[in-house]
Amino acid sequence: MDREPSQLPGPRIETLLVGCVASTGVNGAGMSLTSRAGSPEAVYGSDDVAGAVERLQVTLGEGPCIDSVTSGLPVLVDDLEGVRSAVADRWPVFALEARRLGVRALFAFPLRIGAISLGAVDLHRLAPGPLAADELSSALSVMDAVAESLLDVRTGYSGHDGGPTLSTPAIHQAAGRIMVQLGCSIEDALVRLRAAAFAEGVPIHALADAVVAGERRFQEDDR
Amino acid sequence: MNEPGATGRQPAVLSREALLAESFVVLADTLVDDYDVVDLLDRLVHACVDLLGIAEAGLMLVDQRGGLQLMASTSEAAHLMELFQVQSVEGGPCVEASRSGATVSVEDVAADSRWPRFSRAASAVGFSSTHAVPMRLRSETIGALNLFNREGPALSAADQRIARALADVATIGILQQRSLHRTSLLAEQLQSALSTRVVIEQAKGVLAEHGALGMDQAFSRLRDFARRRNLKLGAVAEAVVRRDVSPDEVLATYS
Numbered sequence: 427m428d429r430e431p432s433q434l435p436g437p438r439i440e441t442l443l444v445g446c447v448a449s450t451g452v453n454g455a456g457m458s459l460t461s462r463a464g465s466p467e468a469v470y471g472s473d474d475v476a477g478a479v480e481r482l483q484v485t486l487g488e489g490p491c492i493d494s495v496t497s498g499l500p501v502l503v504d505d506l507e508g509v510r511s512a513v514a515d516r517w518p519v520f521a522l523e524a525r526r527l528g529v530r531a532l533f534a535f536p537l538r539i540g541a542i543s544l545g546a547v548d549l550h551r552l553a554p555g556p557l558a559a560d561e562l563s564s565a566l567s568v569m570d571a572v573a574e575s576l577l578d579v580r581t582g583y584s585g586h587d588g589g590p591t592l593s594t595p596a597i598h599q600a601a602g603r604i605m606v607q608l609g610c611s612i613e614d615a616l617v618r619l620r621a622a623a624f625a626e627g628v629p630i631h632a633l634a635d636a637v638v639a640g641e642r643r644f645q646e647d648d649r
Numbered sequence: 650m651n652e653p654g655a656t657g658r659q660p661a662v663l664s665r666e667a668l669l670a671e672s673f674v675v676l677a678d679t680l681v682d683d684y685d686v687v688d689l690l691d692r693l694v695h696a697c698v699d700l701l702g703i704a705e706a707g708l709m710l711v712d713q714r715g716g717l718q719l720m721a722s723t724s725e726a727a728h729l730m731e732l733f734q735v736q737s738v739e740g741g742p743c744v745e746a747s748r749s750g751a752t753v754s755v756e757d758v759a760a761d762s763r764w765p766r767f768s769r770a771a772s773a774v775g776f777s778s779t780h781a782v783p784m785r786l787r788s789e790t791i792g793a794l795n796l797f798n799r800e801g802p803a804l805s806a807a808d809q810r811i812a813r814a815l816a817d818v819a820t821i822g823i824l825q826q827r828s829l830h831r832t833s834l835l836a837e838q839l840q841s842a843l844s845t846r847v848v849i850e851q852a853k854g855v856l857a858e859h860g861a862l863g864m865d866q867a868f869s870r871l872r873d874f875a876r877r878r879n880l881k882l883g884a885v886a887e888a889v890v891r892r893d894v895s896p897d898e899v900l901a902t903y904s
Contacts, residue, residue, distance in 0.1 A: 498841070498844055499837045499840055499841050499844075500833070500836045500837060500840055501833075501837075502833035502836060502837075503833075504833070536844075538844060539847060540844065540847035540848040540850065540851045540890065541848050541851055541852075541886075541887050541890035541891055556833070559713075562713055562836060563713050563714050563715055566712075566713050566714050566840070567714045567715075570714070592847075593712070593716070593718060595719075595730075595846075595850045598847050598850035598851045598854065599850050599851070599853050599854040599857070599864055600854060601851055601854060602850070602851040602852060602853060602854020602855040602856075602857070602858065602890065603854040603855070603857060603858040604854075605851075605854070605855055605858075605890070606854075606855055606858035606859050606896075607858060612851055612890050612891075638854070638857075638864065
């Protein structure tokens with residue numbers, strides 16, 4: 427289940443990110459993923475600037491993307507110059523370099539499912555200004571889909587119909603139960619749940635309900 | 650009613666005014682620097698039930714993706730969960746209050762025709778009336794508090810004002826100025842709350858499996874452990890899921 431470094435894991439994710447650039451009216455999107463060792467790696471940029479924004483942050487170890495991975499929260503910077511002192515205090519070198527690339531606004535979103543931290547996506551604009559409410563809404567929905575797709579890459583299948591699976595509490599409760607049943611990480615537990623639902627052709631929330639109710643258990647030799 | 654100050658002793662049963670004052674103090678106390686939003690909302694729904702004598706309360710926050718997510722409820726019973734699920738899909742008082750920013754009252758659930766599936770589900774489990782109070786500050790509505798009554802008359806105007814006041818305290822807490830930009834603040838606060846809720850669900854699963862508990866019990870133990878140790882609920886949940894704290898330690902609080 428190891429990711430290849432510096433390689434985008436799957437065409438669906440690129441489609442999602444390119445679509446996100448259009449729907450949020452930004453100039454580019456970049457993504458960094460957390461390696462198993464815990465350090466972020468730059469894996470994608472929709473253009474040269476977006477790629478450079480990712481590499482800069484990963485190399486410097488500072489920037490909105492890094493903060494977003496650490497805190498699990500969106501970090502929305504409307505204007506890298508507007509709040510000069512605050513931004514400079516937080517990311518002194520990055521702020522300077524990003525402005526040199528022409529980036530004026532940067533919006534970082536965590537790819538996170540509860541305690542599972544997968545990485546973060548940066549959306550950048552060459553002009554300052556906040557994301558409008560509908561753009562924010564669109565970005566957040568895409569991030570959910572990207573996080574799910576990253577799990578799918580690990581599960582080894584693709585092209586499922588998506589849907590609001592991650593907003594169902596029972597799925598997360600079931601993942602917690604499976605984590606104990608298998609003695610694995612929460613991430614692997616969720617991957618196993620999704621893989622089992624796919625393999626058995628049942629909706630994931632139905633399988634999750636059965637796990638929560640104790641009617642279905644996972645064992646090491648399940649596949 | 651007790652006469653406050655008539656004796657130097659604490660009355661055995663707090664008057665409603667005293668209970669109300671205490672609830673505000675507890676909520677305000679929760680709002681110190683680095684408070685946990687889910688814990689705040691959990692206290693809020695329980696305060697509503699204690700103060701208003703209603704059957705159950707739940708609270709949904711906007712998820713900024715066009716929907717609402719249940720953040721806190723006085724019970725995890727399936728029938729209550731379903732009432733929020735139905736609203737997410739087909740609308741209902743909580744969704745309407747979040748959208749309009751105004752209180753929505755359903756005085757007679759059985760006779761109300763605005764949200765047929767919601768009304769059917771609510772009367773099936775014996776709720777007679779329900780009120781949804783928006784979580785609103787100025788032009789921003791971030792969700793709604795849903796109150797359910799099992800019998801007797803619907804909530805009085807005075808009780809609705811109390812509910813509104815409690816909801817306001819929580820709303821101000823969530824929207825309080827912590828960052829330079831309003832949109833970024835709101836997104837951080839709401840997304841943080843939603844993410845915390847997911848971690849809590851994961852931790853409940855771990856504790857339920859480990860201790861052979863129901864999800865309701867798993868949540869109470871997690872919450873009580875966090876409160877006794879004066880830790881953030883979300884931080885404890887995350888530690889459980891990451892195996893930084895053993896489930897035995899969390900569950901031992903009760904034995």
